[in-house]
Amino acid sequence: MSDVMTDNIYQPDLMEVVQVRQHTPDVRSMRVRFLDEDKAKAFSFSVGQFGIFSAFGYGESTFNICSSSTWKDFIEFCFRRTGRVTDALWRVQEGDTIGFRGPYGNFYPMDAWKGRNLIFIGGGIAMPPIRCAIWYALENRKDYGDITIVYGARAVKDLVFRDELEEWAKHERVRVVQCVDPGGETSDWKGEIGFVPAVVERANIPADDAIALVIGPPIMIKFTLPVLAKMGLADADIYTSLENRMKCGVGKCGRCNTGPVYVCKDGPVFTLEQMKTLPADDM
Ligand SMILES: Cc1cc2nc3c(=O)[nH]c(=O)nc-3n(C[C@H](O)[C@H](O)[C@H](O)COP(=O)(O)OP(=O)(O)OC[C@H]3O[C@@H](n4cnc5c(N)ncnc54)[C@H](O)[C@@H]3O)c2cc1C
Ligand code: FES
Incomplete structure (x- = not known):
């Protein structure tokens, strides 16, 4: 060759x-x-x-x-x-x-998050990009504080990695809150019923010295951000991962750009502080 x-x-x-x-x-x-x-x-x-x-x-x-x-x-x-x-x-x-x-792309700053409490919030198909960070934190358990996972989907049948959610909940200082939208529950559903932002709000999650990783549909993110702000999280401590359409993946084609950044190269992981410098319709 x-x-x-x-x-x-x-x-x-x-x-x-x-x-x-x-x-x-x-x-x-x-x-x-x-x-x-x-x-x-x-x-x-x-x-x-x-x-x-x-x-x-x-x-x-x-x-x-x-x-x-x-x-x-x-x-x-x-x-x-x-x-x-x-x-x-x-x-x-x-x-x-x-x-x-x-x-x-870039990655979650797992080293910088050492010693912090971790709040993971996901909606629907957005559990997979959070799952890797959850497993990483559990496998390096002593490096992190309390871990809270809030995961919601439209209906019980739409929740992914359900077996792993059960497994994570068995770890020390890990709390898993599962929820489905009203009407999406089954007769044997034991989790919460409600939209993710409302469930986060009523879950009394300790937010001291916490970082939050929030990934999900834009509407979920939009209504979750004010809740996190009310809990006292700074914009620099709230992370998300963008899913702009991509082609090359390596900063060559311009397909993924938003404002001055190429999401494939400068992202996909951004803090809310960084997001606020980007064009408004990207979050
Ligand atoms: C960084 C990044 C990470 C992603 N991670 C995942 C993941 O872990 N799991 C997953 O299922 N998907 C993920 N996606 C979205 C995924 O890339 C698209 O759903 C997929 O490429 C669709 O391909 P397709 O050829 O089957 O669909 P197409 O035939 O190209 O499109 C089908 C439909 O999906 C829509 N669509 C396609 N791409 C996107 C996109 N990026 N965002 C929103 N809508 C889109 C189209 O508008 C159309 O309505 C990610 C995207 C990015 C950029
Ligand atoms: S996907 Fe080509 S520049 Fe980002």
């Missing part, structure tokens, strides 16, 4: 799909590993980064890496079936090969 080909930044690595899990009627996660052993050994990433995954013959899509960076030999991503590429990925089975480029 010529140097030109090996240096091609858009050339995906080949990944074997080793596990497919179905979470909801339209959400699956996949565990993939590099076919090339040397690449597998050399690969590392930080929680919060994303990858560009390809279904050959159909195209590429951007997904957060939702496994912890402490897990070796494989990475995981979770996707909602929504269009051309995700339809093709939906047909992929264990043993098949897909493409992967990455890791790309």
Whole structure:
């Protein structure tokens, strides 16, 4: 192979799909590993980064890496079936090969968060990008204070990684609050009923020396931010991850830019303080 080909930044690595899990009627996660052993050994990433995954013959899509960076030999991503590429990925089975480029973007400052209380707030399909940080914090438990996880979806059937939510709740100084929108509960539902911002407000979450990572639909984020402000969190301590449409993933094509930043390179992780300097419709 010529140097030109090996240096091609858009050339995906080949990944074997080793596990497919179905979470909801339209959400699956996949565990993939590099076919090339040397690449597998050399690969590392930080929680919060994303990858560009390809279904050959159909195209590429951007997904957060939702496994912890402490897990070796494989990475995981979770996707909602929504269009051309995700339809093709939906047909992929264990043993098949897909493409992967990455890791790309910045990451959650897990080192800077050491010693702080962590508040994770997610809505719907936004649990996967938070999941990697939760596992990372649990695997480095002594580095962090209290952990509160508030996770909501429209209905019980839309909650993802439900088994892991139960598992996280068993850890010391970890509180998991699950909620579904009114009408989305089942007869055996034991969690809260209400929209995420209201549930956060009534949950009496200790907010001293806390950081919050909030990811979800824009409407959820919009109404959660004032609640966090009321709890005393500073804008610099509230983080989110943006999902602007991307193409190259590496700051070349301009597809993802908002104001002066390329979300793929300068983000996707931003504090509310940073978000306030960006054009208003990006949050
Ligand atoms: C940094 C980043 C991280 C992401 N992480 C995840 C993740 O972990 N899991 C996940 O399911 N999705 C994630 N997304 C969104 C995901 O990339 C798109 O849903 C996916 O590319 C759709 O591809 P498609 O070809 O199947 O859909 P298309 O056929 O391209 O589009 C189908 C529908 O989805 C909409 N759509 C496509 N891309 C986006 C987007 N970026 N934001 C909002 N709507 C979009 C289109 O407008 C259209 O209505 C992420 C996006 C970014 C930029
Ligand atoms: S996706 Fe091309 S510049 Fe960000």
